[in-house]
Amino acid sequence: xxxxxxxxxxxxxxxxxxxxxxxxxxxxxxxxxxxxxxxxxxxxxxxxxxxxxxxxxxxxxxxxxxxxxxxxxxxxxxxxxxxxxxxxxxxxxxxxxxxxxxxxxxxxxxxxxxxxxxxxxxxxxxxxxxxxxxxxxxxxxxxxxxxxxxxxxxxxxxxxxxxxxxxxxxxxxxxxxxxxxxxxxxxxxxxxxxxxxxxxxxxxxxxxxxxxxxxxxxxxxxxxxxxxxxxxxxxxxxxxxxxxxxxxxxxxxxxxxxxxxxxxxxxxxxxxxxxxxxxxxxxxxxxxxxxxxxxxxxxxxxxxxxxxxxxxxxxxxxxxxxxxxxxxxxxxxxxxxxxxxxxxxxxxxxxxxxxxxxxxxxxxxxxxxxxxxxxxxxxxxxxxxxxxxxxxxxxxxxxxxxxxxxxxxxxxxxxxxxxxxxxxxxxxxxxxxxxxxxxxxxxxxxxxxxxxxxxxxxxxxxxxxxxxxxxxxxxxxxxxxxxxxxxxxxxxxxxxxxxxxxxxxxxxxxxxxxxxxxxxxxxxxxxxxxxxxxxxxxxxxxxxxxxxxxxxxxxxxxxxxxxxxxxxxxxxxxxxxxxxxxxxxxxxxxxxxxxxxxxxxxxxxxxxxxxxxxxxxxxxxxxxxxxxxxxxxxxxxxxxxxxxxxxxxxxxxxxxxxxxxxxxx
Amino acid sequence: xxxxxxxxxxxxxxxxxxxxxxxxxxxxxxxxxxxxxxxxxxxxxxxxxxxxxxxxxxxxxxxxxxxxxxxxxxxxxxxxxxxxxxxxxxxxxxxxxxxxxxxxxxxxxxxxxxxxxxxxxxxxxxxxxxxxxxxxxxxxxxxxxxxxxxxxxxxxxxxxxxxxxxxxxxxxxxxxxxxxxxxxxxxxxxxxxxxxxxxxxxxxx
Amino acid sequence: xxxxxxxxxxxxxxxxxxxxxxxxxxxxxxxxxxxxxxxxxxxxxxxxxxxxxxxxxxxxxxxxxxxxxxxxxxxxxxxxxxxxxxxxxxxxxxxxxxxxxxxxxxxxxxxxxxxxxxxxxxxx
Ligand code: HEM
Ligand SMILES: [Cu+2]
Numbered sequence: 001x002x003x004x005x006x007x008x009x010x011x012x013x014x015x016x017x018x019x020x021x022x023x024x025x026x027x028x029x030x031x032x033x034x035x036x037x038x039x040x041x042x043x044x045x046x047x048x049x050x051x052x053x054x055x056x057x058x059x060x061x062x063x064x065x066x067x068x069x070x071x072x073x074x075x076x077x078x079x080x081x082x083x084x085x086x087x088x089x090x091x092x093x094x095x096x097x098x099x100x101x102x103x104x105x106x107x108x109x110x111x112x113x114x115x116x117x118x119x120x121x122x123x124x125x126x127x128x129x130x131x132x133x134x135x136x137x138x139x140x141x142x143x144x145x146x147x148x149x150x151x152x153x154x155x156x157x158x159x160x161x162x163x164x165x166x167x168x169x170x171x172x173x174x175x176x177x178x179x180x181x182x183x184x185x186x187x188x189x190x191x192x193x194x195x196x197x198x199x200x201x202x203x204x205x206x207x208x209x210x211x212x213x214x215x216x217x218x219x220x221x222x223x224x225x226x227x228x229x230x231x232x233x234x235x236x237x238x239x240x241x242x243x244x245x246x247x248x249x250x251x252x253x254x255x256x257x258x259x260x261x262x263x264x265x266x267x268x269x270x271x272x273x274x275x276x277x278x279x280x281x282x283x284x285x286x287x288x289x290x291x292x293x294x295x296x297x298x299x300x301x302x303x304x305x306x307x308x309x310x311x312x313x314x315x316x317x318x319x320x321x322x323x324x325x326x327x328x329x330x331x332x333x334x335x336x337x338x339x340x341x342x343x344x345x346x347x348x349x350x351x352x353x354x355x356x357x358x359x360x361x362x363x364x365x366x367x368x369x370x371x372x373x374x375x376x377x378x379x380x381x382x383x384x385x386x387x388x389x390x391x392x393x394x395x396x397x398x399x400x401x402x403x404x405x406x407x408x409x410x411x412x413x414x415x416x417x418x419x420x421x422x423x424x425x426x427x428x429x430x431x432x433x434x435x436x437x438x439x440x441x442x443x444x445x446x447x448x449x450x451x452x453x454x455x456x457x458x459x460x461x462x463x464x465x466x467x468x469x470x471x472x473x474x475x476x477x478x479x480x481x482x483x484x485x486x487x488x489x490x491x492x493x494x495x496x497x498x499x500x501x502x503x504x505x506x507x508x509x510x511x512x513x514x515x516x517x518x519x520x521x522x523x524x525x526x527x528x529x530x531x532x533x534x535x536x537x538x539x540x541x542x543x544x545x546x547x548x549x550x551x552x553x554x555x556x557x558x559x560x561x562x563x564x565x566x567x568x569x570x571x572x573x574x575x576x577x578x579x580x581x582x583x584x585x586x587x588x589x590x591x592x593x594x595x596x597x598x599x600x601x602x603x604x605x606x607x608x609x610x611x612x613x614x615x616x617x618x619x620x621x622x623x624x625x626x627x628x629x630x631x632x633x634x635x636x637x638x639x640x641x642x643x644x645x646x647x648x649x650x651x652x653x654x655x656x657x658x659x660x661x662x663x664x665x
Numbered sequence: 666x667x668x669x670x671x672x673x674x675x676x677x678x679x680x681x682x683x684x685x686x687x688x689x690x691x692x693x694x695x696x697x698x699x700x701x702x703x704x705x706x707x708x709x710x711x712x713x714x715x716x717x718x719x720x721x722x723x724x725x726x727x728x729x730x731x732x733x734x735x736x737x738x739x740x741x742x743x744x745x746x747x748x749x750x751x752x753x754x755x756x757x758x759x760x761x762x763x764x765x766x767x768x769x770x771x772x773x774x775x776x777x778x779x780x781x782x783x784x785x786x787x788x789x790x791x792x793x794x795x796x797x798x799x800x801x802x803x804x805x806x807x808x809x810x811x812x813x814x815x816x817x818x819x820x821x822x823x824x825x826x827x828x829x830x831x832x833x834x835x836x837x838x839x840x841x842x843x844x845x846x847x848x849x850x851x852x853x854x855x856x857x858x859x860x861x862x863x864x865x866x867x868x869x870x
Numbered sequence: 871x872x873x874x875x876x877x878x879x880x881x882x883x884x885x886x887x888x889x890x891x892x893x894x895x896x897x898x899x900x901x902x903x904x905x906x907x908x909x910x911x912x913x914x915x916x917x918x919x920x921x922x923x924x925x926x927x928x929x930x931x932x933x934x935x936x937x938x939x940x941x942x943x944x945x946x947x948x949x950x951x952x953x954x955x956x957x958x959x960x961x962x963x964x965x966x967x968x969x970x971x972x973x974x975x976x977x978x979x980x981x982x983x984x985x986x987x988x989x990x991x992x993x994x
Contacts, residue, residue, distance in 0.1 A: 124690045193697045200947070201684035201693060227701045228958050235708030242808060247798035250712065250808075256719045256801050264966045265708060315958060319969075331969050688945050696948040700955030707959030715970045737908045744904060744930075748897035751938045755890055845940075852939045856931050863927035867911035868920050 028630050029584045032533075040584035042126040043533055047133050048112030049430065054137055055104040060497070061144075062096035065089045067494055070454075074487035076475040086471035087154035088173070092144075094157030095177065098277065099184055100140045102415050106280040107136070107188075109422055110195055110219040112430065116524035116531060117213040119204025119540035119570075124197040126582045127628060128190055134592030136187035142596040143180030146173055153177035156469060158270070158321075159240075161251035161262035166244050172603055178241045179599040185230050185237070186595075192226040195219065204523075206542035210304070213522045213546075214297060217304050218283030221311040222276045228315075229272040236265035245602055260325055267318035275314045277411060278378075279307060281418025282349060285371035288421050289353055291520045292368035293360025296546060299352045306345035306352075313342045323391045324398045332391045339389035346382055350375060365518070366440030370421035373448055374414055381409025384459065399469070402462025408455040420447075420500075428517050432529045433507040440503060446496035453489025457482035515571075521549040526569045534579040537572035583630035591619030695846045699853050706857050709812055713805040713865060724799035727806045728869040730790055739782035740862045743817075746775035747855045750848045757831075757841045765844070766831050772851065773824040776817050783814045806865070813861060816854045823847045887943060896937045903930050 029040040041047065068089045072078040081089060111129065115122055123129050146152055151172040155164050164174050199212070199220045212220075240262070242248035249255040251262055290297045297303060319327055319335035353375045362368070384406040388394040397403060427435045461482045466473060473479055516525040526548045527536050544550045552567040594616030601609025684690060717727070753768030787807065795803045827847060830836045836843065888896075907926050913919050936942040941949050 125694070189698075189701060193694050193701075196697050197690050197694045201686055201688065201690050203685040207685070224954075227697060228704055228955060231701050231703075231705035232708055232962070235705060235712070238812075239712065239808065242804065248804040248808065249798065249801045250716075250804055255722060258715065258719075258970060260970070261712065261715070264969070268962050268966075315962060318962075327969055686945070686947065688947060693947070693951075696951040700951045703952070703955030703959040704962075707963045711963040711967055715967060733908070733911060737904070741901065741904055744900055745897060747900075747934055747938050748893060751893050752890055755887065755893070758887070849939055852934055855938075856934050859927060859930045859934065863907065863923055867907060868915060868923055 028626075029586060030630070031584075037584065039589055040130075040586055042122075042130045042582050042584055042588075044111050044115050044123045044126065044129055045430070045531060045533075045535075047129050048108045048110075050133050051104045051108035051111060051136070054140070055101050055108060058096055058100040058104075058140060062093050062101055063494060063497060065093035065096065067490055069093060070487040070490035072471065073473070073483050075484065076473055076477070076480055078472050081471065083471040084154065087156075087469075088152040090469060091153045091156050091159075091177075095143070095153070095181075097411070098157060098273070099181060100143070102277045102411065102419070103184075103188065104136055104140075105419050106219070106222065106277070106415075107132075107191055109215070109280060109284065109419070109426075110223070111191075113426070113524060114195060114198055114216050114219060115202065116527070116535055117216045117522050118199065118202060118207050119523050119536065119542060120198065120202040121535050121579070122202075122581065123194050124202055125194045127585055127588060127623060128194050130585070131588035131591055131623070132187045132191040132194065134589050135190070135595060136184055138592045138596050139180050139183030139185075139187060142183055142599050143176060145596065145600070146176030151176055158266055159262075160266075161240070161259050162253045162257070164240060164244075164262070165251055167252075167254075175241070175244055175603050176599075178237045178244070179602065182234060182237050182241070183595045183599065185234050188226050189230045192223040192230070195223045196227065199223075204540040204542050207540075207547075210301065211542055211545045211547070214286040214300065214303055215280070215283035215522075218279045218286070218307050221307045222279045225272040225276045225279075225311055225314065229269045229276065232265055233269035233273075236262060236269070239265075241602075260322065260327065263322050263325060264318070267321045268315075270321065271318045272311075272314045274407075274410070275310055278414045278418075279310065281374065281415040281422075282307070284418045284422040284425070285353065285374050286349075287520075287522065288367050288371040288425050289356050289375075291425075291518050292363040292365055292371075293357050294363070295356055295360045296521075296549075297352070298355030298358075300545060302348055303352050306348040309345040310342065313338065313345065317342055320389060320391075320394070323388075323394045336389055336391045340386065343382060343386050343389070350379055350382075365424070366435070366437055366444055367421045367423075367425035367518075369441070369444045369448075370417050370424065373444070374417040374421065377409055377413025377417060377451070381406055381411075381413055384409065397462060399467055400462035401458040401466045401468055404468050405455050405458035405462060408451075408458070412451055412455065417447075425518070426524075427507065428512045429515075429524055429529050429531070431507070432511060434510045434512045434517065435503050435507050436510060439499060439506070443496050443499045443503060446492060446499060450489045450492030450496055454486050454493060455489070457486045457489075461486075515569075516548075519552070521546040523548055523570075526551070526567075526571075528571050532575070533581055534576065536570035537576050538570045540570050580629055582628040585623065585626060587619050587623035587626060591616050591623060594619060689842060691842065691846055692849070695849050699849065702853065702857075706813070706860075709805075709809045710860065710864065713802075713809045716801045716805045717869070719801050721800040721802060724794050724796075724803065727790075727795065727802045730793045730795060731866055731869075732786065732789070733866060735782070735786065736862070736866050739779050739786075740858060742775050742782070743779045743855055743858050746772045746779070747852050749775060750851050754841065754844050754848050757836070757838060757844050760838045762831060762836070762838075766828060769824055769828050769831070769844070773821050773828070776821045776824070776851075780814055780817050780821070783810065787811075809865070810861065813854065813857060816857070820847070820851045820854055823850070887940070888937065893937070896933060900930055900933060903933075 029036055031037040031040075038046065038050065041050075068081060069086070072080040072086055072089075111123070114120075149172070153159070153173040153176060155169060155174060155177075159174065159177065162168065199216060203209075203212070239248065239250040243250050243252065249257055251257050251259065253259055286297055286303055317335060317339045319331055320339040323332055323336070357372070384402070388397050388403070388406065424435055424440055427433065461479055462468075464478060464482075466477070466479050466483075473483075512529065515527065515529045518525075523536075523540055523542075524531070526540070540547075548567075548569075551564070551569070553561045553563055556562040594612040594614070597612025597615065598609045599612075601607065601612055686693075749768045749772040753765050753772060756762070756765035756768055790803075797804060797807050824847065827836065827844060903926050907923060907930075910919055910923055910926070935952070941952070
C-alpha cells in the first residue's frame, strides 16, 4: 500500500473527532488529548504514567492502613481497631504494598524507560501493553471492591491454609483476595511477555545485550522472574478459589490435605517475587549513582551477571520461609545453605555501588541521596536476612517483629527508596518539570529518619519476642517504648509523603528546558523532555555502553575529557513525518472491564460472570480483528516503523481467538 | 549517525522480520508464554501426584475407576491432532489453502472428539460416585484434567477462527506464521497430555 | 537465557522443513510408542516398568517438541525459553514432591486420617 502520509503525525493531535472504524461496531478513537486519549492510549510512556499514578494512589491507601496498624500498636492494649479490623488492616496493607504499589510502580518505570533506553519507538506489543495496565487496574479495584460490602480479606498477604478455607474464613473477603490477585496476575504475565520480547527484539541497531542500560537489564531479569513465578501463584490461587467456591479439598485438612501445600506454592512464587520487587529498584540506583558520581558504573558486567545469578538462585530458597513448619531436617538444612549463598550476588552489587561511588565527584542531589540510602539501608535488611537464613536462629525470630523489620528494610529501604530515587531522577524527563531539590531534601531526611525510627526498633521488639500479626500486647512486657517510637516514626513517614505530594504539585511551575539536566548517560536523555510520541525523531544507532555519554564527551589530546559542542542527539529541528504509531483503541479497556464482572459473578451470581465473560470474549475478538494502525486515521500502509509492529495477539493472549488484523488488505 | 535520516528506514526494517534477533515478536512471545505454562501445568500435576498418595476418606480412588482403553483411544486422537495441525501449517506455507483448511478443520474435530471423550469420562466417573468434592484425589484429578480440557477448548476456538479467516481470504501465505503460532499452542497442549497420560493414568501405585 | 541469540538464529524460509511424509512417519513413531506405553501400563508397576514408562514419555514429549513444534529447525532462543520453563518446573516441583513424599524427613503422609495429631501450636 501507499506509504504516503496525508497528515503529519504530530498534527493529528486535535480534538476528539472520531473516524469510522472499518469493522463497524465502534468508532475508532483518535484523540490525543483529553481523558479519552488516556483511556485509549497505547503509548508506552502514557501507560507508564498511568501505572505510576495508580500505584501512587494505592500507596496512599496502603499507607493509611499502615498508620492504622501503628496507631493501634502505639500503646499496650490498643483500642483503635478491633482484632478483626486489625487483621484486615495488616492483610490489605501487605497485599496492597506488594501487588498494587511496588509491582506496578516498577512496571511504570519499566514501561516508560525500557523502550527509550534501548532506542525503540514503543514496546513490542503496544496494545497488549494497554491491556496489561487496564487488567491491573481492574484487578486492584476488584480487590478493594469487597470493602464496599465489608468483605475484606484478613489472613495476611501470605494467606496461609487452612485458615484461608471456608471453615475458618467464612466471609467473602478471601474470595475477593484470590480473584483479585488472579486478575492482577494476568496483567503481570502479559506485561512480562511483552517486555521480554521488547528487550530481546526491539533494540536499536548496535544495542547489543551487553550495551543495554543496567536498569533495562534488571527489569528484564525481573520480567523473567514474573514470567515463571506468576503461574505458580496462579495455581495456588486457583486451587484455593476452587476450594472456597466449588467445594474442592486442596487445603481442607479434615479431608487429609497437606497444609504445607499452600506454603510451598506460595513461597515458590514468593521468593522470586521479592526479587521482582527489588531488582528493578537496584537497576534504578545503578543508573542514578554513576550519573551523580560522574563515573561509569563500576563493573557493569558483574552487575548484569549478579542480577541474573540472583534471578536463578531466587528459585532455590523458598523453604526458608518454612523453617518452623516441620518440613523436615534435610529440607531445612538444604534451604538454609542456599539462602546463605544468595547473599553473595547481592553483596557483589553492594560492592559495585561502593566502587562506583569511590573516588567519584559526588553530587548529592535528592535522587542521589535516595540511591545512597538504598545502598546502606538495604544492606541492613540483607544482613538481617542472613541472620534468619541460619535456621536455629530463625526459629527464634520467625513470626516476630524481627521479620517485619527485615522485610521493611529490604522493601522500604530497598524498593521504595529506589523508586523515589527514580522519581526525582526521571521526573524532568517524564514531565518536563523538575521536582524541587530543597523540598526533595526535606522529604528525603524526613523519610530517612522516619523509616529508621519505625523499623529499627522492630529488631529489638522482635528479639524481645513480640509476635507479628497480633492485634495488641499487654502492658509490662517491656515493649511500650519501642512500639511508641515505631508509631511516631510511621507518622513521620506519612508527613514525608505529604511533603512529596506538595513537591509534585509545586513542580507544575518548575519547567526545565534542558532535556538532559543531570548530564546523564543513557539514550532517554538524548531526546526532548517529555519525549515525543514516537520517542526519537531520528532512529538511534548505538556503538557503546552509555551511548549518550560517549556522544557528549571525547578524550582530547591532553588525555582529558572534553565536552563536544553539539553532541549528536536524536531530536530533529523539523518533526519527522513518516512514523506510524499504532492507533489508540477501546478494546483493551473493554476486555479488562469484563474481568471484575467474572469475579463478582463467581462469588455472587453466575449471570454476572456470564456478562463479564461475554464482554471479555467480544473484546478479545475486537482487539484481534482491529487493525493495529487505523487505516482511516491518515496513516496509510502497513506500519513501516517496525518498532510498533503490532502482534498477532493470540500469540500471547492464550484465551484469545486467533485472527488477522489486515482487514485492509 | 545524524545522517541516518528520518525517512530512510533502518535497513531491512520494511519487510518481513525486522527485529534485533531476526525472530518474529509473536513467535517469541508465544514461546515465552509456553515456558510460563510449564510451571502452571507442572504445579497442577504435582499437586495431583502428591494428593494421590494420600489415603481417601470417602469414595473410590481415582485409579480404581480409570477406563484405560477408553483414555488410550482419546489420547491417541489428541496425539494425531498434532499431526494434522502440522500438516495444516505445511499446507498453508506451500500456498495450498484448501488443503490447509481441511487439516485445520480436522484438527479442531479431533480436539473436539478428545473434549467430548473427557466429558463422557467425567460423567461416568461421577456416576461411579467420584464427584468433584468427594475426596482429595477427585478434586485434584478433575482440576488437572479439566484445566487441560479448557486449554484444548480454547485451542479449538482459535482453530475455528483461523478456518473462518481463511475462508474469507484473510489468511494468505504471508500470514502462515499465525497458523504456526496457534500450532505451537496446540502442540503444547498435546505434550502436556503426553505427561498426564503417563503419570496420571498409566503409572499408579 | 537470551544471550547471543543473534549468532544462533537459524531463521528464514531457507531451511528445509520436513515433508508431509516425514511428519506422517513421526506420527507413526509416536503411535507405536503410545502402543508400547499402553502395554507396559497393564504390567504390575515395578521400578523397571515405571522407569520405562517415564522414558517413553520423555521420548514422546521430545519428539513432538522437536519435530511438530519445529524446535529442531528453529532458533535456539525458543528452545531455551521452553527449556528454562521445563527445568524450573521440574526443579521446584520435584523438590516439593520429595518433601511431601518424605524423602527428606519424618513421615506424616501415611498416618491414617483419624490419627492425624492435633496441631502442636496455634499460630493466631
Ligand atoms: C540477602 C538476602 C536475603 C535473605 C538471606 C533473606 C532471608 C529471609 C528469610 C530467611 C526470611 C524468612 C524469615 C521467617 O519468616 O522466619 C525472610 C523473610 C522475608 N523476606 Fe527476606 N531475605 C533476603 C532478601 C530479601 C529481599 C531482597 C526482600 C524483598 C525485596 C525480602 C523480603 C522478605 C519478606 C517480605 C519476608 C517476609 C515474608 C513473610 O513472612 O511475610 N528479603 N527473608
Ligand atoms: Cu525469601
